[in-house]
Amino acid sequence: LTLSSQVGGRLKSYLGEDNTETLIKYVDDIYLKFGAPNKLYGIGDEVDEIKRKASLVELHLIPVPVRHLGTEHCCSVLKAMRDYLIPRLEFKLEAMASTLIVDNGQVKGVETEAGERFDCRYLVLAPGREGADWLSTEETKN
Structure with missing residues (x-):
């Protein structure tokens, strides 16, 4: 999960930056509730140092926190979500x-x-x- 409104997509142009950041946090919390790993990538001292070095050559690095699910977590998180939803709603898959x-x-x-x-x-x-x-x-x- 990319946890920033600064890169990717156009949601910010529809909702504004504050609402987009609020929505990103809300979705991230849901993933955590269903078992996503706590560790974030793309932030911290090492990234700050790379950003500093990039600025020395007039490059602008946008640090983006990423919650990496990977194959090992993605399946279990999505299964937990599905198991939560199945008794609460009707799924109609592959219907046009x-x-x-x-x-x-x-x-x-x-x-x-x-x-x-x-x-x-x-x-x-x-x-x-x-x-x-x-x-x-x-x-x-x-």
């Missing part, structure tokens, strides 16, 4: 969403390409990069 069901500006469900309809109070979509254009189109329609 086709239409968001919206009422008065609120998402009330989703219809799949197979014609299944799922009404819901809350909806988490994970369309990936392939579905990003579709999601943008759905958002514009509603």
